[in-house]
Amino acid sequence: MQARQIATLLANGAGIHPLSSGTNSVFRLTATGGSTSILKVYGSPSYQRRERRALEALDGLEGLPSIIEWGATEGADWVRFEDHGRWNLASIPGDSKAASKAGALLRHLHEADFSRLSNLEEGIGSTWMETALRGNFARLERYRRRLNVPSAVFDRATDLSFPKAGPPRGCHTRPSPSAFVINDAGTVTLTGWTWATLAPPEWDYTFSYWLLSRHEGAGDAFASGYGATVDPEVLKAWIVFHITAHLLREAESRDGRLDDLRPYVDQLDAAI
Numbered sequence: 001m002q003a004r005q006i007a008t009l010l011a012n013g014a015g016i017h018p019l020s021s022g023t024n025s026v027f028r029l030t031a032t033g034g035s036t037s038i039l040k041v042y043g044s045p046s047y048q049r050r051e052r053r054a055l056e057a058l059d060g061l062e063g064l065p066s067i068i069e070w071g072a073t074e075g076a077d078w079v080r081f082e083d084h085g086r087w088n089l090a091s092i093p094g095d096s097k098a099a100s101k102a103g104a105l106l107r108h109l110h111e112a113d114f115s116r117l118s119n120l121e122e123g124i125g126s127t128w129m130e131t132a133l134r135g136n137f138a139r140l141e142r143y144r145r146r147l148n149v150p151s152a153v154f155d156r157a158t159d160l161s162f163p164k165a166g167p168p169r170g171c172h173t174r175p176s177p178s179a180f181v182i183n184d185a186g187t188v189t190l191t192g193w194t195w196a197t198l199a200p201p202e203w204d205y206t207f208s209y210w211l212l213s214r215h216e217g218a219g220d221a222f223a224s225g226y227g228a229t230v231d232p233e234v235l236k237a238w239i240v241f242h243i244t245a246h247l248l249r250e251a252e253s254r255d256g257r258l259d260d261l262r263p264y265v266d267q268l269d270a271a272i
Helices: 003-011 045-058 096-109 126-149 149-157 203-212 218-226 232-252 259-271
Strands: 015-020 024-030 037-040 067-073 075-080 169-171 180-182 189-190 197-199
Touching: 003 015, 003 024, 003 037, 003 067, 003 075, 003 096, 037 045, 045 067, 045 075, 075 197, 096 189, 096 203, 096 218, 126 149, 126 232, 169 203, 197 203, 203 218, 203 232, 232 259
Parallel strands: none
Antiparallel strands: 015 024, 024 037, 037 075, 067 075, 169 197, 180 189
Protein backbone atom coordinates (compact mmCIF):
# COMPACT_ATOMS: atom_id res chain seq x y z
CA MET A 1 0.00 0.00 0.00
CA GLN A 2 1.36 3.42 -0.98
CA ALA A 3 1.87 6.21 1.56
CA ARG A 4 -1.00 8.27 0.10
CA GLN A 5 -3.36 5.30 0.39
CA ILE A 6 -2.37 4.81 4.01
CA ALA A 7 -2.95 8.51 4.69
CA THR A 8 -6.39 8.30 3.08
CA LEU A 9 -7.28 5.27 5.19
CA LEU A 10 -6.11 6.84 8.45
CA ALA A 11 -7.64 10.23 7.67
CA ASN A 12 -11.12 8.71 7.87
CA GLY A 13 -12.65 11.44 5.75
CA ALA A 14 -10.33 14.25 6.84
CA GLY A 15 -8.63 16.42 4.25
CA ILE A 16 -5.13 15.36 3.17
CA HIS A 17 -2.35 17.74 2.15
CA PRO A 18 1.07 16.27 1.20
CA LEU A 19 3.96 18.12 2.84
CA SER A 20 6.95 16.08 1.70
CA SER A 21 7.96 12.79 0.12
CA GLY A 22 11.14 10.81 -0.24
CA THR A 23 12.66 8.76 2.57
CA ASN A 24 9.42 9.29 4.49
CA SER A 25 6.10 10.77 3.36
CA VAL A 26 4.49 13.50 5.46
CA PHE A 27 0.89 14.73 5.29
CA ARG A 28 -1.24 17.30 7.10
CA LEU A 29 -4.65 15.87 7.99
CA THR A 30 -7.49 18.38 8.43
CA ALA A 31 -10.63 17.17 10.20
CA THR A 32 -14.11 18.48 9.45
CA GLY A 33 -14.01 20.78 12.46
CA GLY A 34 -10.74 22.31 11.29
CA SER A 35 -8.36 20.57 13.71
CA THR A 36 -5.13 19.34 12.13
CA SER A 37 -2.46 16.73 12.77
CA ILE A 38 0.68 15.56 10.98
CA LEU A 39 1.04 12.02 9.66
CA LYS A 40 4.43 10.58 8.76
CA VAL A 41 4.57 7.30 6.85
CA TYR A 42 8.04 5.78 7.10
CA GLY A 43 9.89 4.44 4.08
CA SER A 44 11.25 1.50 6.08
CA PRO A 45 10.88 -0.02 9.57
CA SER A 46 14.43 1.10 10.44
CA TYR A 47 13.50 4.78 9.96
CA GLN A 48 10.62 4.39 12.37
CA ARG A 49 12.80 2.61 14.93
CA ARG A 50 15.45 5.34 14.76
CA GLU A 51 13.05 8.22 15.22
CA ARG A 52 11.03 6.47 17.90
CA ARG A 53 14.19 5.66 19.85
CA ALA A 54 15.32 9.28 19.64
CA LEU A 55 12.00 10.79 20.68
CA GLU A 56 11.62 8.36 23.57
CA ALA A 57 15.18 9.09 24.75
CA LEU A 58 14.55 12.84 24.50
CA ASP A 59 11.10 12.70 26.11
CA GLY A 60 10.46 15.76 28.24
CA LEU A 61 12.80 18.08 26.36
CA GLU A 62 11.18 21.35 25.32
CA GLY A 63 10.87 21.93 21.58
CA LEU A 64 10.22 18.34 20.46
CA PRO A 65 7.18 17.23 18.44
CA SER A 66 4.26 15.88 20.49
CA ILE A 67 3.22 12.34 19.57
CA ILE A 68 -0.44 11.38 19.24
CA GLU A 69 0.08 7.73 18.31
CA TRP A 70 2.43 5.22 16.68
CA GLY A 71 1.05 2.56 14.36
CA ALA A 72 1.46 0.28 11.36
CA THR A 73 -0.84 -0.42 8.43
CA GLU A 74 -0.24 -3.39 6.15
CA GLY A 75 3.41 -3.51 7.15
CA ALA A 76 4.03 0.24 6.80
CA ASP A 77 5.00 2.06 10.02
CA TRP A 78 3.66 5.52 10.73
CA VAL A 79 3.34 8.13 13.46
CA ARG A 80 0.82 10.92 13.99
CA PHE A 81 2.03 14.16 15.59
CA GLU A 82 0.28 17.24 16.83
CA ASP A 83 0.48 20.01 14.22
CA HIS A 84 3.15 22.43 15.44
CA GLY A 85 2.70 25.03 12.74
CA ARG A 86 2.44 25.80 9.04
CA TRP A 87 5.70 27.73 8.84
CA ASN A 88 9.38 26.85 9.14
CA LEU A 89 12.71 28.64 8.86
CA ALA A 90 12.98 27.67 5.20
CA SER A 91 9.67 29.35 4.34
CA ILE A 92 10.33 32.48 6.45
CA PRO A 93 14.15 32.74 6.59
CA GLY A 94 13.95 36.46 7.28
CA ASP A 95 12.32 35.91 10.69
CA SER A 96 15.35 36.65 12.86
CA LYS A 97 13.35 36.17 16.06
CA ALA A 98 12.42 32.62 15.04
CA ALA A 99 16.02 31.93 13.97
CA SER A 100 17.25 33.07 17.39
CA LYS A 101 14.71 30.79 19.10
CA ALA A 102 15.89 27.91 16.93
CA GLY A 103 19.47 28.51 18.05
CA ALA A 104 18.42 28.56 21.71
CA LEU A 105 16.44 25.34 21.26
CA LEU A 106 19.42 23.56 19.73
CA ARG A 107 21.74 24.76 22.51
CA HIS A 108 19.27 23.43 25.09
CA LEU A 109 19.36 20.04 23.37
CA HIS A 110 23.15 19.93 23.42
CA GLU A 111 23.28 20.81 27.11
CA ALA A 112 20.93 17.99 28.08
CA ASP A 113 22.22 14.52 28.98
CA PHE A 114 20.64 11.94 26.69
CA SER A 115 23.16 9.13 26.43
CA ARG A 116 20.35 6.70 25.50
CA LEU A 117 19.94 8.48 22.17
CA SER A 118 22.26 6.07 20.36
CA ASN A 119 23.53 2.49 20.46
CA LEU A 120 27.06 3.86 20.13
CA GLU A 121 29.11 3.33 23.27
CA GLU A 122 31.12 6.53 22.95
CA GLY A 123 29.48 8.46 20.13
CA ILE A 124 31.04 10.12 17.11
CA GLY A 125 34.33 11.93 17.76
CA SER A 126 37.06 13.84 15.95
CA THR A 127 38.75 10.73 14.53
CA TRP A 128 35.46 9.49 13.07
CA MET A 129 34.83 12.92 11.53
CA GLU A 130 38.23 13.06 9.82
CA THR A 131 37.76 9.55 8.44
CA ALA A 132 34.27 10.43 7.23
CA LEU A 133 35.47 13.59 5.48
CA ARG A 134 38.24 11.75 3.66
CA GLY A 135 35.76 9.02 2.77
CA ASN A 136 33.40 11.61 1.31
CA PHE A 137 36.10 12.89 -1.03
CA ALA A 138 37.08 9.37 -2.03
CA ARG A 139 33.49 8.57 -3.00
CA LEU A 140 33.01 11.92 -4.72
CA GLU A 141 35.97 11.27 -7.02
CA ARG A 142 33.85 9.15 -9.35
CA TYR A 143 31.39 12.05 -9.78
CA ARG A 144 34.01 14.77 -10.08
CA ARG A 145 33.57 15.41 -13.79
CA ARG A 146 29.77 15.28 -13.69
CA LEU A 147 29.83 17.78 -10.84
CA ASN A 148 32.52 19.91 -12.51
CA VAL A 149 34.61 19.93 -9.34
CA PRO A 150 38.13 21.28 -10.07
CA SER A 151 40.78 18.60 -9.75
CA ALA A 152 42.77 20.98 -7.56
CA VAL A 153 40.04 20.69 -4.92
CA PHE A 154 40.68 16.98 -4.60
CA ASP A 155 44.42 17.54 -4.54
CA ARG A 156 44.09 20.01 -1.66
CA ALA A 157 41.56 17.78 0.10
CA THR A 158 44.25 15.20 0.81
CA ASP A 159 45.94 17.75 3.09
CA LEU A 160 42.79 18.52 5.09
CA SER A 161 42.96 17.79 8.80
CA PHE A 162 39.67 17.83 10.67
CA PRO A 163 39.81 19.98 13.82
CA LYS A 164 39.29 18.52 17.28
CA ALA A 165 35.57 18.42 18.01
CA GLY A 166 33.67 18.74 21.27
CA PRO A 167 32.59 15.67 23.26
CA PRO A 168 29.61 13.82 21.74
CA ARG A 169 26.19 15.05 22.81
CA GLY A 170 22.64 14.31 21.74
CA CYS A 171 22.52 15.62 18.15
CA HIS A 172 19.86 15.88 15.47
CA THR A 173 22.54 15.77 12.67
CA ARG A 174 20.23 17.25 10.00
CA PRO A 175 18.68 20.37 11.56
CA SER A 176 17.90 22.09 8.25
CA PRO A 177 15.80 25.27 8.26
CA SER A 178 12.74 23.28 7.20
CA ALA A 179 13.08 21.07 10.31
CA PHE A 180 12.43 24.07 12.59
CA VAL A 181 8.64 24.34 12.47
CA ILE A 182 6.98 27.56 13.68
CA ASN A 183 3.37 28.19 14.72
CA ASP A 184 1.41 31.46 14.67
CA ALA A 185 2.51 32.25 18.24
CA GLY A 186 6.17 31.99 17.23
CA THR A 187 6.87 28.74 19.09
CA VAL A 188 9.64 26.70 17.43
CA THR A 189 9.64 22.88 17.28
CA LEU A 190 12.52 20.79 15.92
CA THR A 191 11.17 17.91 13.82
CA GLY A 192 12.63 14.99 11.82
CA TRP A 193 14.65 12.92 14.31
CA THR A 194 15.36 9.87 12.11
CA TRP A 195 19.14 10.46 12.02
CA ALA A 196 19.70 11.56 15.61
CA THR A 197 22.78 10.18 17.38
CA LEU A 198 25.57 11.09 19.78
CA ALA A 199 27.91 13.45 17.95
CA PRO A 200 29.90 16.67 18.47
CA PRO A 201 27.51 19.61 18.99
CA GLU A 202 29.43 21.47 16.27
CA TRP A 203 27.77 19.10 13.76
CA ASP A 204 24.30 20.50 14.42
CA TYR A 205 25.37 24.09 14.92
CA THR A 206 27.45 24.37 11.75
CA PHE A 207 24.84 22.56 9.63
CA SER A 208 22.08 25.00 10.62
CA TYR A 209 24.39 28.01 10.44
CA TRP A 210 25.67 27.04 6.98
CA LEU A 211 22.16 26.84 5.51
CA LEU A 212 20.72 29.84 7.35
CA SER A 213 23.68 32.10 6.55
CA ARG A 214 22.51 32.24 2.93
CA HIS A 215 19.79 34.62 4.13
CA GLU A 216 20.76 38.03 5.43
CA GLY A 217 20.73 38.16 9.21
CA ALA A 218 19.38 34.62 9.72
CA GLY A 219 22.74 32.99 10.44
CA ASP A 220 23.75 35.73 12.88
CA ALA A 221 20.38 35.54 14.67
CA PHE A 222 20.70 31.77 14.96
CA ALA A 223 24.26 32.10 16.34
CA SER A 224 23.09 34.71 18.84
CA GLY A 225 20.30 32.43 20.06
CA TYR A 226 22.71 29.52 20.37
CA GLY A 227 25.04 31.66 22.42
CA ALA A 228 28.33 30.37 21.09
CA THR A 229 30.73 30.96 18.24
CA VAL A 230 32.97 28.65 16.22
CA ASP A 231 36.47 29.54 15.05
CA PRO A 232 36.36 30.41 11.32
CA GLU A 233 38.80 27.64 10.39
CA VAL A 234 36.82 25.08 12.39
CA LEU A 235 33.59 26.35 10.82
CA LYS A 236 35.11 26.00 7.35
CA ALA A 237 36.08 22.36 7.99
CA TRP A 238 32.59 21.47 9.15
CA ILE A 239 30.98 23.24 6.20
CA VAL A 240 33.23 21.26 3.84
CA PHE A 241 31.97 18.10 5.53
CA HIS A 242 28.31 19.16 5.14
CA ILE A 243 28.78 20.16 1.48
CA THR A 244 30.48 16.89 0.53
CA ALA A 245 27.82 14.87 2.35
CA HIS A 246 25.08 16.74 0.47
CA LEU A 247 26.81 16.34 -2.90
CA LEU A 248 27.23 12.62 -2.25
CA ARG A 249 23.58 12.10 -1.33
CA GLU A 250 22.48 13.87 -4.49
CA ALA A 251 25.04 12.32 -6.85
CA GLU A 252 24.49 8.77 -5.61
CA SER A 253 20.72 9.03 -5.93
CA ARG A 254 20.60 10.41 -9.49
CA ASP A 255 21.29 9.05 -12.94
CA GLY A 256 20.99 12.30 -14.85
CA ARG A 257 22.60 15.72 -14.88
CA LEU A 258 23.98 17.36 -11.76
CA ASP A 259 24.22 20.93 -13.07
CA ASP A 260 21.86 22.31 -10.40
CA LEU A 261 24.42 21.40 -7.74
CA ARG A 262 26.88 23.98 -9.06
CA PRO A 263 26.26 26.43 -6.15
CA TYR A 264 27.42 23.74 -3.71
CA VAL A 265 30.45 22.98 -5.85
CA ASP A 266 31.33 26.69 -5.83
CA GLN A 267 31.01 26.77 -2.03
CA LEU A 268 33.24 23.72 -1.77
CA ASP A 269 35.86 25.24 -4.08
CA ALA A 270 35.87 28.46 -2.06
CA ALA A 271 36.17 26.61 1.26
CA ILE A 272 38.97 24.30 0.12
